[in-house]
Amino acid sequence: MPKKFRLLNLLKNHFYKRKVFFYSELLIIQIVAYTLLLYYAIPVLENQRLTIAESALFVIQTMTTVGYDLVTFFPVENQITILILIFIMATGVFTVLMIIPAAIAPYLQDILQPVPPAVISGKISGHVIIVGHNEITKSVVDGIMMAGLQIVLLECDRDRALDAIARYRKSVKVVCGEYNRHNTWKAVHAAEALHIIISTDEKTAATTILGMRDMTEAKITAIIDFLEYKRYLVYAGADYVISPKNYLGNIFGRHASNTPVIDIIYETSKREGSSVSIREENPLKLVYIPIIESCFAFGRTIRELNLFSRYGVDPVFVWKKGKFYAFSGEDVSLERSDAIVVAGREESIQRLLNEEFACSFHPEKYAVIAGYGDVGKIIYKNLNSSGVNAVVIDKKIDEDFGIQGNAEDESALITANIEKADVIVAAVNDDEANIFTTLLARNLNPKIHILARANHPESVDKLYRAGADYVALLPAMGGQFAADIVIKNRVSVLIDLPGGNRVVMKKREGKRRYTVGRVKKLTGAKIIGIEGENHSVVRPDENEEIYTGDSVLAYGNSASLKKLMNILESD
Template sequence: MNKKKEIFFIKYLNSRGKKYAFSLVALIFFYTIIFRIIYPLFEKKEIGIIRSFEFIIESMTTTGFGGLMPFHHPITNIFAVIVMISGVVMIFMVIPLFLVPWIESKMRSEPIKEVEETLENHVIICGYSEIVDFLVEELEINSIPYVVIDANPEICLSLNDKGIRSIHGIPGSVQALKNAGIKRAKYLLVTSKDEENANIILTAKGISDIDIIALVEEPDNAKYLQYAGAKKVACPKHELGERMAYRTFIPIVRELYSALHIPSNLKVTEILVPEDSHITNLSLVESGIGKESGAKIIGIWKEGKFTTELTSDTTLEPNSILFAIGTKKEILNLKNLLLSEENIGKEHNINLIIIGYGHVGKEIYKYLDHMPENVTIIDKKEINLKNALTGNATDDTLLKKAGIEKNCAVLIALNDDTQALYTTLLARNLNPNAYIITRCNNISNIDKFYKAGANYVLALPMIAGLMLANIITDKGRLEFDRLGIERFSVKGSVSSEKTIKELDVRKKTGCTIIGIERRGETILEFNTDFKILEDDIIIVVGTNNSLEKLKKEYQLVPSQ
């Protein structure tokens, strides 16, 4: 059973099927208990619960009486007749409730052109695409009714067969919108090209005051769709760019600097653990790097994820990135401890290569431009940036010039999946250890990107569908597993005068305390017995959701 048919099955069960199944099970259970009581009472013979159940099933399905007949008492006979009649009624109920609708749907050659009049407070989706698949799944989970309008009759028939309510019509026509029940609907979603969306919005506003949510292809066109009448405009390309950027480590460095209020004599740096390092695969304690260098390891970035939950057993895996804080001398000592003797003094910076500088590429760079020395951009068009290279990303010479053979992460933001796939293959061939994040425009190509060597794939249709669903379900901005770092004042909260162990922040919220500011000094070295005082400021790292949970759980107020 494919995913959409499964959704349809669940949805159908939640209405008629669920009530029928519950009634049938309850009736069988009730009859079994009654028969278990009256048979010994009137027939003067013992019978077990399993034998009673067997008799009820055989009687209701009219397949026999399990060798218990004839009955000698009239009450037992009357009960048997009631059971048989109930069984026949329940069986005949299946035909109009399930069989007829199923046969009608299979025999229907013409798509539905109008929704039922009872449908209200629903969402009208103009035009079918891959985006709709993800959107519908979220609407189903939240029990929000919807209907899809599409101009292709074959698509409408296919959608209805899968359990996705749809009607045939031109999304931008007055008649189709009326047939979709626009005056009873809650939202209208437009997900086509920007020009078509503008036409649909203007048409809809002429017949209804419905709230319209528009998906914009080109971010620059958002203002025109709002002017046409869209209440909200979602830009998935911006969301995609931000997500790709946050799969790298650089935004975390920026947030660490901002949150920790680092003194001028200290710096935060990121250091790669080379494969040939003598401390590779050792624990933090076994390596002794913190004690010998004097620097403090405050986090590790591994396979696109950042964690500050470090223990003495945390392993220093090859190609992971350590985040450390210390003086210039301490950081230099740490780097030398990580490198093998022949590599001391050589360049071991981590570089990022952005391939494609369209809307998604620009959004990625927005989160990385504070450290331009780490970033190289490749685009066909000439870009007025010092760290940009002009040319085709499928040119291996250009990729080598960008530093593909060094320690790097590659962010492929190309608008064409075919070119992006080839670039992924080429990048993986040139550097087997590169961390490759790629944009995907067609859901069917996701597996191909992973086979080509991508470490992480972000699909534009999926992000677009989830963005729209989040707006409709009033969940606000689409959240993802992005880490943030925030400062909270302890004053007046339940955290005051308690130890780190007593607070148990990690277990309760998923956040980690990485620093404590006390009387203008940032404390980074502390254990679980460290007590938080009334005037302290705690510095915490966590996802958006976990930080919100922390604020509520401990009644904390963000500190400037």
């Protein structure tokens, strides 16, 4: 934003303007009053005469601490004159010093602050432009950086742009500019961009897309709150429109309607509708298994289960209260609401599920939903279509299945029969409300399964400590989804984990020979499994070779996975 506009915005502030006007008026009144005082008092006290101009000059010199030269006019002899001069000096200097911080200092501070760049210096192409610096785009950046693509972050607010510069330093090019200006999009080289991701409100997204759509052939993804605006954004020119709230509501709906939720995260024989493996009769799978109290594995450790020796299934990691434990033999116990992710052949995993993780659960479920906003409505719709009996607690709900009230109120939860519920979803758009609802629900029904929504990263750990079994961070989920759209042609992200860790699938494209041990040494990534024409291996040893065309399942952080992709693509 130009400096003149920032200054105008500052002056529009009511309290700031009132303070500046007060001290300015006081200064003018003092100058006039002291000038007249000297003009009339000096002839009486010192038997000398000053002109109005000389009196004003003396007052201004005194009040601005420039100094005065009254001896030039006459020697001061009367003690009353000296007292008058001291009074003028003290009060005048005080007023001037009050005006400096009130009016001048903010402006000086404004113009001396660092200014983010308004244009990218040098040539750039094939990059990803991300519009807006917020919690969602932070997740987008983390996901895309793993693929090694150049990123340009465009932010209209100077302070947020400076925050982005401090966060990413040289890894992301940050530009500050207005989204609806043609020159801004020229400054970020939109014509040469590969993909543009916009994370703003719906109106800003629409006007932004309409303004720059003809300038670029890049794919455009719009991340919005309300999916009902999707058709308008598509009409404006967006190629993809995603809503984190819609995505989160569907995930919560699935988790709340199925007990247990056993997800096939990855299957090598089926990837985006096409076969990538000749071993379709017994493909390699990556499976997410929740721990239920009635299953045989409950309370036992990974060491006791000895999954790899008994079933040929590799435990990749255990998920406990928002934290994951990647291991190679650690003594990790499986408790209620934990989850384990395993890799193995289809037949081996099926035998494992039947013998270790089979459990009994209620054929009919009862769910409580706290909040009937955008997310709550999607959850209820999914539960209702799945045949789950659900009741909703919300202050404004008028539906037959709703209870008017606040889920932070114990009486509302009791009215909803929380003690009989199998699951509660804390879906209010308020982290503190969800934290307190979680505390109440856990105390009223210790065995209930609690799913909770979080809008801010710092709330995730608090929700787990309050008793939640599964917490979904809304901005992170939306950002990861958007990042996956950009990098899907290079790598498939199967699981996003805290701290930038991920489980990915990457096809070997290069021809240079590499063994598993060599790749691990060069990248630091762990190879979970390999599926290809010549072999199919779970937990491969270090001498196992990775051939061209192999599907490689790997785990690591962004830096290690970036190195892994470069190696698997190298000739």
